[in-house]
Amino acid sequence: xxxxxxxxxxxxxxxxxxxxxxxxxxxxxxxxxxxxxxxxxxxxxxxxxxxxxxxxxxxxxxxxxxxxxxxxxxxxxxxxxxxxxxxxxxxxxxxxxxxxxxxxxxxxxxxxxxxxxxxxxxxxxxxxxxxxxxxxxxxxxxxxxxxxxxxxxxxxxxxxxxxxxxxxxxxxxxxxxxxxxxxxxxxxxxxxxxxxxxxxxxxxxxxxxxxxxxxxxxxxxxxxxxxxxxxxxxxxxxxxxxxxxxxxxxxxxxxxxxxxxxxxxxxxxxxxxxxxxxxxxxxxxxxxxxxxxxxxxxxxxxxxxxxxxxxxxxxxxxxxxxxxxxxxxxxxxxxxxxxxxxxxxxxxxxxxxxxxxxxxxxxxxxxxxxxxxxxxxxxxxxxxxxxxxxxxxx
Numbered sequence: 001x002x003x004x005x006x007x008x009x010x011x012x013x014x015x016x017x018x019x020x021x022x023x024x025x026x027x028x029x030x031x032x033x034x035x036x037x038x039x040x041x042x043x044x045x046x047x048x049x050x051x052x053x054x055x056x057x058x059x060x061x062x063x064x065x066x067x068x069x070x071x072x073x074x075x076x077x078x079x080x081x082x083x084x085x086x087x088x089x090x091x092x093x094x095x096x097x098x099x100x101x102x103x104x105x106x107x108x109x110x111x112x113x114x115x116x117x118x119x120x121x122x123x124x125x126x127x128x129x130x131x132x133x134x135x136x137x138x139x140x141x142x143x144x145x146x147x148x149x150x151x152x153x154x155x156x157x158x159x160x161x162x163x164x165x166x167x168x169x170x171x172x173x174x175x176x177x178x179x180x181x182x183x184x185x186x187x188x189x190x191x192x193x194x195x196x197x198x199x200x201x202x203x204x205x206x207x208x209x210x211x212x213x214x215x216x217x218x219x220x221x222x223x224x225x226x227x228x229x230x231x232x233x234x235x236x237x238x239x240x241x242x243x244x245x246x247x248x249x250x251x252x253x254x255x256x257x258x259x260x261x262x263x264x265x266x267x268x269x270x271x272x273x274x275x276x277x278x279x280x281x282x283x284x285x286x287x288x289x290x291x292x293x294x295x296x297x298x299x300x301x302x303x304x305x306x307x308x309x310x311x312x313x314x315x316x317x318x319x320x321x322x323x324x325x326x327x328x329x330x331x332x333x334x335x336x337x338x339x340x341x342x343x344x345x346x347x348x349x350x351x352x353x354x355x356x357x358x359x360x361x362x363x364x365x366x367x368x369x370x371x372x373x374x375x376x377x378x379x380x381x382x383x384x385x386x387x388x389x390x391x392x393x394x
Contacts, residue, residue: 002280003285004281004373007281007374008374010031010277011027011028011029011030011374013027017345018343018345018375018383020345020346020369020375021346021347021370022214022370022372022375023191023347023370024347024370025214026214026215027216027372028216028217028218028274029216029274031273031277032216033270034273035270036218036270039061039265039266039269043058043061044265044266045057046265047059047063048239058265062263062265064272065271066080066268068275068276069272073193073198073200074198074199074200074201075208077227078225078226079225079229079255080224080225080255081224081225081226081254081255082221082222082255082259082263082267083221084220084222084264085212085222086115086188086189086190086209086210086222087222088222089207089210089222090115090118090188090209091234092258093155093157093186093207093224094121095118095232096231096232096234097154097155097231099126099154102126102127102128102152103126103128103152103153104127104129104130105119105127105153105155106129106145106149106153106155106156106157106178106183107119107130107132107156108131108133108158108159109131109132109133109355110133110138110159110169110353110356110359111353111356112164112188113352113354114190114352115157115158115159115188115209116131119157131355132144132145132148133359134356134359136360137165137311137317138162138164138312138356139167139170139312140158140169140174142170142177145177149177149181149183151182153181153183154184155178155183155184155186156174156177156178157185157186158171158186159191160187160189160193160196160198161191161321162311162321162353162356163191163353164321164357164366165312166294166318166320166322166323166370167317168319171185172202175203175205176204179204184206185206185207186205186209187203187208187209188209188210189209189210190210190214191214191319192319193208193214194215194372195286195287195320195372196283197283198283200227206226206228207227208223209222211223215271215274215275215278216278217267217271217273217275218267218270219267220267221264221268221271224258233251233260234258235260235261236260237260237261238262239256239259239261239263240252240257240259290319290373291320292315292377293320293375293376294315294318294320295315296381297380297383297384298322300381304388305391306326306328306394307387308324308327309324310360320370320371320375321368323366323367323368324366324369324387325366326387326394327394328394329390329393330348330364331348331367332349334348335347335367338383341386342382342386344379344386346367346368347367347368347370348366348367348368349365349366351366351368
């Protein structure tokens with residue numbers, strides 16, 4: 001079994017700099033890089049097309065990876081569809097449900113734009129969209145959501161963990177509220193699946209969307225898990241049909257009907273290996289490691305003069321995303337200094353969460369340090385020392 005302490009050597013970039021931007025794109029271990037390269041070198045072929053040995057082998061590896069990803073989220077009983085990313089997954093749901101004028105969607109102003117804009121656009125089709133606000137820590141009150149959900153609500157769409165503040169939402173409780181009114185629950189798991197033990201049965205969601213590039217996998221990979229294959233396919237073409245005539249077509253059985261065209265074969269195989277890597281370490285261990293580092297970083301930043309930290313203080317209510325501002329300094333300037341002076345990579349700005357930033361009164365957003373299994377306490381202390389040095393410029 002591989003442990004947290006053993007994993008750092010698997011990430012070449014981790015030895016060259018301090019990488020704290022995993023909420024955007026995680027680093028990729030050698031094992032995943034090797035799995036992708038092996039596909040290209042040894043059995044590169046399309047999947048589900050043809051009978052020669054390479055395509056049969058590639059197809060088996062592709063489906064093995066799909067099964068592993070499904071098992072990782074406890075989703076063996078549902079349908080696991082390969083997409084390009086979380087954004088594509090959310091849009092597949094928005095475009096695949098059969099909306100009627102007067103239907104309602106409930107979401108929040110704490111969402112990433114990818115889980116907000118597809119619902120706002122439905123207003124053009126007569127769908128009512130209610131956007132509820134979180135508290136100052138970015139947490140949603142289930143009673144506020146309950147007040148917004150009624151019997152005309154078709155869908156409640158919420159993030160599990162905020163990419164901007166790290167806040168972990170009570171989606172299970174909110175899901176019960178949605179189901180009491182006959183609504184479905186979509187969970188944006190882009191930030192939770194890489195960092196928390198996630199089980200779709202426990203969450204009670206109907207759709208779970210997440211991205212491979214945030215969980216050690218290749219870019220251009222995402223997952224849409226569906227409890228039931230109840231969506232119309234968003235894309236039509238090769239690979240998603242059973243039969244075609246000049247008069248029409250019959251879609252293939254799920255998940256193929258949702259995967260028109262040649263899929264990202266190497267990406268799915270790489271994502272399957274990334275899931276295997278996380279399983280070897282154990283998601284409970286990943287969670288414990290990140291909680292320790294997050295508590296250390298949150299406490300250290302909170303103790304600095306001229307620094308304001310956002311999000312819940314309790315490690316149980318957040319993932320390893322810590323957002324902060326330095327008085328009188330633009331977040332971009334802070335991030336640039338951290339890079340140039342200390343070799344620390346963080347993100348700055350609004351993090352694709354403009355409504356949330358406006359709700360918090362942050363005109364220029366925040367500096368965001370996002371941690372993962374390859375980060376260390378020494379790196380956290382280096383960041384704290386660098387920020388303390390920056391505050392002396394205020």
